[in-house]
Every structure is written in structure tokens, then in C-alpha cells.
Amino acid sequence: MATGRTHRPATRSRGIPEATVARLPLYLRALTALSERSVPTVSSEELAAAAGVNSAKLRKDFSYLGSYGTRGVGYDVEYLVYQISRELGLTQDWPVVIVGIGNLGAALANYGGFASRGFRVAALIDADPAMAGKPVAGMPVQHTDELEKIIEDNGVSIGVIATPAGAAQQVCERLVAAGVTSILNFAPTVLSVPDGVDVRKVDLSIELQILAFHEQRKAGEEAAADGVVPPVAAKPHRKGPDGDVPAVMPA
Amino acid sequence: MATGRTHRPATRSRGIPEATVARLPLYLRALTALSERSVPTVSSEELAAAAGVNSAKLRKDFSYLGSYGTRGVGYDVEYLVYQISRELGLTQDWPVVIVGIGNLGAALANYGGFASRGFRVAALIDADPAMAGKPVAGMPVQHTDELEKIIEDNGVSIGVIATPAGAAQQVCERLVAAGVTSILNFAPTVLSVPDGVDVRKVDLSIELQILAFHEQRKAGEEAAADGVVPPVAAKPHRKGPDGDVPAVMPA
DNA sequence: TGCTGTGAAACAGTTCACAGCG
DNA sequence: CGCTGTGAACTGTTTCACAGCA
Numbered sequence: 001m002a003t004g005r006t007h008r009p010a011t012r013s014r015g016i017p018e019a020t021v022a023r024l025p026l027y028l029r030a031l032t033a034l035s036e037r038s039v040p041t042v043s044s045e046e047l048a049a050a051a052g053v054n055s056a057k058l059r060k061d062f063s064y065l066g067s068y069g070t071r072g073v074g075y076d077v078e079y080l081v082y083q084i085s086r087e088l089g090l091t092q093d094w095p096v097v098i099v100g101i102g103n104l105g106a107a108l109a110n111y112g113g114f115a116s117r118g119f120r121v122a123a124l125i126d127a128d129p130a131m132a133g134k135p136v137a138g139m140p141v142q143h144t145d146e147l148e149k150i151i152e153d154n155g156v157s158i159g160v161i162a163t164p165a166g167a168a169q170q171v172c173e174r175l176v177a178a179g180v181t182s183i184l185n186f187a188p189t190v191l192s193v194p195d196g197v198d199v200r201k202v203d204l205s206i207e208l209q210i211l212a213f214h215e216q217r218k219a220g221e222e223a224a225a226d227g228v229v230p231p232v233a234a235k236p237h238r239k240g241p242d243g244d245v246p247a248v249m250p251a
Numbered sequence: 252m253a254t255g256r257t258h259r260p261a262t263r264s265r266g267i268p269e270a271t272v273a274r275l276p277l278y279l280r281a282l283t284a285l286s287e288r289s290v291p292t293v294s295s296e297e298l299a300a301a302a303g304v305n306s307a308k309l310r311k312d313f314s315y316l317g318s319y320g321t322r323g324v325g326y327d328v329e330y331l332v333y334q335i336s337r338e339l340g341l342t343q344d345w346p347v348v349i350v351g352i353g354n355l356g357a358a359l360a361n362y363g364g365f366a367s368r369g370f371r372v373a374a375l376i377d378a379d380p381a382m383a384g385k386p387v388a389g390m391p392v393q394h395t396d397e398l399e400k401i402i403e404d405n406g407v408s409i410g411v412i413a414t415p416a417g418a419a420q421q422v423c424e425r426l427v428a429a430g431v432t433s434i435l436n437f438a439p440t441v442l443s444v445p446d447g448v449d450v451r452k453v454d455l456s457i458e459l460q461i462l463a464f465h466e467q468r469k470a471g472e473e474a475a476a477d478g479v480v481p482p483v484a485a486k487p488h489r490k491g492p493d494g495d496v497p498a499v500m501p502a
Numbered sequence: 503t504g505c506t507g508t509g510a511a512a513c514a515g516t517t518c519a520c521a522g523c524g
Numbered sequence: 525c526g527c528t529g530t531g532a533a534c535t536g537t538t539t540c541a542c543a544g545c546a
Contacts, residue, residue, distance in 0.1 A: 059529065072523075113439055196469070206276040214433065217340075310506065322504075322545045
């Protein structure tokens with residue numbers, strides 16, 4: 001029922017701010033790159049640059065994890081990699097199912113970054129009987145009928161939904177009923193899930209629309225600089241059929 | 252150079268909060284669905300439920316756009332669709348190029364939601380000469396050599412990067428040099444762009460890691476409820492080789 | 503009366519600036 | 525001395541609660 005419901009209201013002491021959690025993977029990636037180049041230590045300044053944030057924010061973020069740096073020196077790369085991995089729960093590996101093996105699902109299945117750090121694709125599932133048994137990314141696609149069995153047999157708690165929008169809610173419900181408690185949703189729909197289930201969404205067209213908004217703004221500013229009225233300017237604070245609106249006014 | 256640099260610091264009056272902008276596409280989608288069902292008006296409560304937010308937030312969001320509702324009644328669906336589309340800049344259409352036509356790029360090219368609302372795929376570009384001319388989503392793939400020409404000829408200002416991580420920064424620079432000012436990045440890298448260029452990133456493995464974090468937390472809580480020490484509990488605030496850390500301690 | 507629109511309060515996240523440790 | 529770690533100030537976002545209009 002509750003739709004955007006995420007985890008608990010951040011109980012006092014043990015709470016790492018959500019914004020910080022969202023940046024840990026970024027730090028981890030930057031640190032892993034340094035580790036591969038055998039760099040032993042980094043300063044907050046250097047690491048922040050590599051991760052694309054500012055150093056004050058990075059230090060504050062790390063302060064929630066504990067005091068892992070050395071004053072006057074910086075952070076030990078290997079040690080931090082381990083601490084962040086542990087904090088993110090990547091020291092265990094998470095079996096994941098991908099439901100909906102269309103173009104996108106197949107692309108996700110083939111995505112290398114999956115298998116690398118802590119995640120393992122346990123199964124690919126599709127509703128199309130013609131897909132069943134066909135190998136995608138070296139793995140046979142299984143039919144939706146098997147969904148519950150697969151989840152239970154593999155102890156899957158994370159599901160990826162890459163179905164068309166129309167099927168997403170139903171798939172979601174089956175995943176949740178079978179025991180999945182975290183869902184990554186690529187379908188352009190709002191999913192309703194019970195409390196205690198986390199949903200994150202990845203939505204191409206939303207991202208594009210946000211870019212378009214800013215793009216339009218830039219265009220408007222240039223025009224304004226040229227002495228032209230920007231397309232969005234002079235919004236009437238009262239609505240009304242003031243020429244502004246095309247053939248789609250209220251009845 | 253500046254990495255996370257987004258738009259201006261929200262100049263007073265004309266500024267719609269970023270958080271609001273990010274939700275407008277959600278409202279628009281819900282409204283479009285209502286519109287297709289010929290629903291004439293919605294209350295903030297109903298629309299909020301459809302978009303998966305709470306109604307106070309929705310009303311506050313709309314209040315930044317102007318007073319588009321009718322007290323005691325609600326919002327006119329068609330009218331709001333238009334206002335939000337206009338605010339997002341979707342009344343014009345935006346030519347977009349996709350660079351990197353691997354699994355993911357092809358999936359994006361095939362994604363219907365693209366063409367629908369305000370966006371048009373102007374070209375598919377890949378560095379592999381073997382791909383050149385091959386049709387993907389009914390469109391011939393063009394070689395990277397053509398990139399600058401394509402951008403200029405089509406007046407493209409939005410680029411989608413779906414290349415491997417290693418190629419992303421270079422592609423980004425070419426896009427920007429050719430005139431692109433908004434980038435949607437699917438490659439798992441931090442892109443550096445000059446001021447005035449917007450970047451949004453979509454990153455599968457980051458999303459999964461965030462889910463893993465919460466998932467681990469849930470598991471820890473269950474264990475705690477069973478009287479077992481949760482995996483992340485009792486973090487030593489001073490670091491040190493106290494059994495906690497495996498073979499990866501600082502030198 | 504039933505809804506929107508919005509100040510004001512509460513909360514979350516970021517940035518500043520510097521104390522304090524190695 | 526150079527860097528981390530962190531209170532304190534600030535900025536942005538959400539929620540509350542209700543005045544005010546159709």
C-alpha cells in the first residue's frame with residue numbers, strides 16, 4: 001500500500017544519513033581504482049576529486065563510519081575499501097533475479113559490474129514461453145512460473161524488474177510474496193509495496209525530462225541576454241485563458 | 252573540471268526547487284494516465300496517491316508553478332498536463348544522440364518512452380566500424396567520426412552516453428565541444444564537465460549497493476531481535492587491529 | 503463544505519571554519 | 525605542519541495545520 005515507504009526513521013546513534021549511504025558506492029569505486037594502481041593512501045582532497053564531491057562532504061561522510069583516517073596523512077586505501085564494503089554489505093554476496101528479459105533485461109544480464117562486487121545473478125526470468133531455455137549472458141532464461149521456487153531455493157532478497165510497465169506491479173507482488181525485500185525497478189511505474197520493502201527506481205524518461213527542464217532554462221537565459229522574452233517568462237499567477245494555452249483548456 | 256556542478260544557485264523568484272523538478276515527470280506520468288482514461292479532474296490526494304507521494308508535498312510542488320487548482324474541487328487534468336509539460340520544456344522536441352550502441356545502448360534505442368514525450372533519437376553512434384550502417388531500432392548506426400557533424404546538423408543539445416567506462420570521459424568531451432550541454436551518463440564513471448553543462452548519471456551498481464546496505468540492515472535487525480549480535484554492531488570508534496579486520500590492514 | 507495554497511515548524515543535508523592529533 | 529574530524533551555521537526539503545476561496 002504505502003508507496004514511497006523506505007526504511008525506518010533513522011534511529012539515533014546507528015543511523016548513517018541516506019545521502020551518505022548513496023555516496024559510499026562512489027567512494028568505493030574511486031578507492032578500488034586507487035587500490036588497483038597500488039596507491040597506499042589518499043587525502044580527503046584527492047579522493048573527493050576522484051569521486052566528484054567536495055572534501056568537506058567526504059570527511060563528514062566518513063565521520064559517520066568512524067575515525068578511519070590519519071591526521072596529517074590521509075586514509076589508507078585498502079583499509080577504507082574494506083570498511084566501506086563491509087558497511088554496504090558487500091562482504092557477503094547477494095543473489096539477484098532479473099525479471100523481464102527484453103532488450104533492457106538482457107543488457108542488465110550482460111552488465112559486468114553485476115557479478116563483480118557482491119552481486120550474483122541467480123536467475124533470469126521471463127513471462128514469454130518462447131524465451132524459456134534460451135541462453136542470455138550464458139544463462140538459460142526461466143519461465144515466470146518458476147519465480148517463487150527460484151526465489152526460495154536461492155534465498156534471493158533482491159529483485160530487478162525490467163518488464164513492461166503493465167506487468168511490473170504484478171511481478172513486484174509475486175517477488176515480495178516469495179520473500180524479496182529489495183527491488184530495483186526499471187519499469188516506468190510507481191510500485192506499491194508493503195512496509196519493510198525497499199524500492200529504488202531507475203527511470204530513463206524522468207532523467208531526460210529533468211535535463212530538458214534545465215536545458216530549456218539555459219535556452220531561456222540566452223534569449224533573455226539577447227533581449228528576447230524567454231519562453232517560460234511572465235507566468236500568470238492566476239490561471240485563465242489568456243492566449244497562453246492552446247486547445248486544451250478546462251471544460 | 253568542476254564535476255558535480257549543476258545549474259545556478261537557484262536565483263530567488265524564478266527558482267523551482269530541484270526536488271520539485273525531479274517530481275514533475277512523475278506527476279506528468281500520472282496525469283497522462285488519467286487523461287487517457289478521460290478523467291476530467293483530480294484532487295491533490297488522488298493524484299498524490301497515483302504518483303506515490305503525499306498530498307502536502309504535491310500541493311507545495313504545484314504552488315511553485317502557480318495557482319492551477321480550484322479550491323473545493325481539485326485540478327483540471329488536461330490543463331495541468333499542459334502546464335507541467337511546458338514547465339519541463341516538453342512542448343518542444345529535443346533531438347538526442349545515443350553514443351555507445353552495445354547491449355545497453357541498443358536497449359535505450361529501442362525504448363519506446365523516448366520518442367513519445369518530447370524526445371527524438373536523432374542518431375545512434377558507435378566507435379566500432381563493424382557496427383556502422385547496421386540498423387538498430389530501425390536506424391543505421393553511425394561511426395564516431397561523424398559525431399561532431401551529427402550534433403551540429405541536428406542541433407542536438409542532449410547526449411546519452413552508454414559506452415564502456417573507459418571511453419566515457421572522452422566521448423563526453425567531444426559531445427560538449429560539439430555543443431551538447433546536457434548529458435545522461437550510463438557509464439560507471441564520474442564525468443568532468445565545464446560549468447554550464449548538466450550531467451545526470453544512472454548507475455546500476457550504485458543502486459544495487461544502496462539496496463544491499465538496507466538489506467543488510469534488515470538482516471542485522473532480525474538477528475538482533477533473536478538476541479544475536481548484528482553484523483555491523485559495536486563499531487570501534489578508534490580503528491585498530493582488533494580482530495575485526497581481515498588480512499587487509501594498513502602497512 | 504471541501505478543497506487548495508501557504509506560512510511556519512521540523513527535519514535533513516551541506517558547507518564553513520577550526521580545534522586537535524600524528 | 526598538514527591533515528582529519530566535527531561542532532555550528534546555513535541552506536534546502538518535508539511536513540504540519542489552517543486560512544481562505546469556489
